[in-house]
Amino acid sequence: MASSPKPRRKRRIAGIVVSLLFFFLLIAGAGALYLWNGLQPTKKGEPVRIEIPSGTGTIRIAEILEEKGIIRSKEIFTAYLKYKGEGSRFQAGTYDVTPGSTIDEVIAKLNAGETVKAEMIRFTIPEGYTVKQIADKLAEAGYVKADEFLSLEKQAQKFAQNLPAGAEVTGDQLAYNLEGYLFPETYEMKKGSTAEEILERMTKETADKLATIPNLNEQLKSRKMTLHQLLTVASLVEKEAAVPAERPLIAGVIYNRLKADMKLEIDATVQYALGETKDRLFEKDLQVDSPYNTYRNKGLPPGPIASPGLASIQAALEPKASEYLFYVTKKDGSREHLFAKTYAEHLKNIEASKKEASK
Incomplete structure (x- = not known):
C-alpha cells in the first residue's frame, strides 16, 4: 500500500529544518571559534614599543596593536571595546607592550597610561645668573647652541604671553630682553627639548613663582612700581x-x-x-x-x-x-x-x- 504524500512532505521539511539548524549551528560555532581565537593572546615575545599619538581613535589604536602583533584581530578588538564600554579612557604616549598579554591587560595598560618614561635632562640655573651665563651653561651641557638660545631670547614676544602683566621684554636699551625673567631653578625636561621649549618652561616658571606671592599686584600698586621695576631691584x-x-x-x-x-x-x-x-x-x-x-x-x-x-x-x-x-x-x-x-x-x-x- 503506497504511503501518503503528506508524511513524505513532512519528513522532507523536517530534514530541511534539521539541515538548516545544523548549518546555523556550524556557522555559530565557527563564529564563536573565530571570536574566541581572536580574543586569545598572541604568541609571547619581547616587549614591543608602540606610539599612540594624541587624538588617535580606537580604530587606529586597534590597527597599531595588530600591526605590532599585540592583538590578533583589530575588528574583534574594537567590537570587544564596544561590548565592554572601553576605549574612551585610552591615553596617548609611548608604551612597551608584551606580546602574549591578554586583551584586558592591554586595555588596562592603555587606560592607566603606563607609558615609557621619557629620557630626561636635568639642569640647575643658580640665582644671579645672567641670560648669557644661562645660555653658556646649557650649551656646555650640550642641550642647546648658545647663539640659537640668545637669538630666540631676542624674540621675547614669543614668550611674553607666559609672563604676568607688568613684564617688559622689549626695549631699545635692554641688553637681553628676557633678563630677569628666566627663573633660577632646577629643571627636568625631556631629552631633546629645544631652546624654545626651555625658554617657554623657564618663563612659565617665573610666572608660577610670582603667583605664589600673596597680593603681588596690590603690593606693587602700593609701592607705585611695575613688575619690571620690582624684578630690576x-x-x-x-x-x-x-x-x-x-x-x-x-x-x-x-x-x-x-x-x-x-x-x-x-x-x-x-x-x-x-x-x-x-x-x-x-x-x-x-x-x-x-x-x-x-x-x-x-x-x-x-x-x-x-x-x-x-x-x-x-x-x-x-x-x-x-x-x-x-x-x-x-x-x-x-x-x-x-x-x-x-x-x-x-x-x-x-x-x-x-x-x-x-x-
Missing part, C-alpha cells in the same frame, strides 16, 4: 647681597637712594655693562658708557641685570626700613656689609674694611 639685591639676611636691608638702601635722587652707584651694574666679572673695578670701568652704569646714570637700570630668586624678589617687595644710604663689603671673609647713613660714616667704613683686609 630684586636683581640688584641678588647680585649685591651675599648674605641672605642682608637682602631686605640692601633693598632698603636702594630705595632710600632712589628717593633721595642719588645715583645708585652699584658695582654689579658696571660689571653687567662691561660684560665680565672683575675682582676690582677701576675708575675707567666706572665710566663705561652704558644705560646700565648706575655710576653715570640716575635711577634704575633699563631692566634686571640677572635672574633674581624668590627671596630677593620678596626683599625688593618688602625692604627693611632704615636711614642707610651707603654700604661697603667687609674684607674679613664674611661677605657681610658695613652700612652708613652719611658719606662721612661710609668713608670710615671703607677704612675699617681695608684694615680688616690687611690683617
Whole structure:
C-alpha cells in the first residue's frame, strides 16, 4: 500500500529544518571559534614599543596593536571595546607592550597610561645668573647652541604671553630682553627639548613663582612700581647681597637712594655693562658708557641685570626700613656689609674694611 504524500512532505521539511539548524549551528560555532581565537593572546615575545599619538581613535589604536602583533584581530578588538564600554579612557604616549598579554591587560595598560618614561635632562640655573651665563651653561651641557638660545631670547614676544602683566621684554636699551625673567631653578625636561621649549618652561616658571606671592599686584600698586621695576631691584639685591639676611636691608638702601635722587652707584651694574666679572673695578670701568652704569646714570637700570630668586624678589617687595644710604663689603671673609647713613660714616667704613683686609 503506497504511503501518503503528506508524511513524505513532512519528513522532507523536517530534514530541511534539521539541515538548516545544523548549518546555523556550524556557522555559530565557527563564529564563536573565530571570536574566541581572536580574543586569545598572541604568541609571547619581547616587549614591543608602540606610539599612540594624541587624538588617535580606537580604530587606529586597534590597527597599531595588530600591526605590532599585540592583538590578533583589530575588528574583534574594537567590537570587544564596544561590548565592554572601553576605549574612551585610552591615553596617548609611548608604551612597551608584551606580546602574549591578554586583551584586558592591554586595555588596562592603555587606560592607566603606563607609558615609557621619557629620557630626561636635568639642569640647575643658580640665582644671579645672567641670560648669557644661562645660555653658556646649557650649551656646555650640550642641550642647546648658545647663539640659537640668545637669538630666540631676542624674540621675547614669543614668550611674553607666559609672563604676568607688568613684564617688559622689549626695549631699545635692554641688553637681553628676557633678563630677569628666566627663573633660577632646577629643571627636568625631556631629552631633546629645544631652546624654545626651555625658554617657554623657564618663563612659565617665573610666572608660577610670582603667583605664589600673596597680593603681588596690590603690593606693587602700593609701592607705585611695575613688575619690571620690582624684578630690576630684586636683581640688584641678588647680585649685591651675599648674605641672605642682608637682602631686605640692601633693598632698603636702594630705595632710600632712589628717593633721595642719588645715583645708585652699584658695582654689579658696571660689571653687567662691561660684560665680565672683575675682582676690582677701576675708575675707567666706572665710566663705561652704558644705560646700565648706575655710576653715570640716575635711577634704575633699563631692566634686571640677572635672574633674581624668590627671596630677593620678596626683599625688593618688602625692604627693611632704615636711614642707610651707603654700604661697603667687609674684607674679613664674611661677605657681610658695613652700612652708613652719611658719606662721612661710609668713608670710615671703607677704612675699617681695608684694615680688616690687611690683617
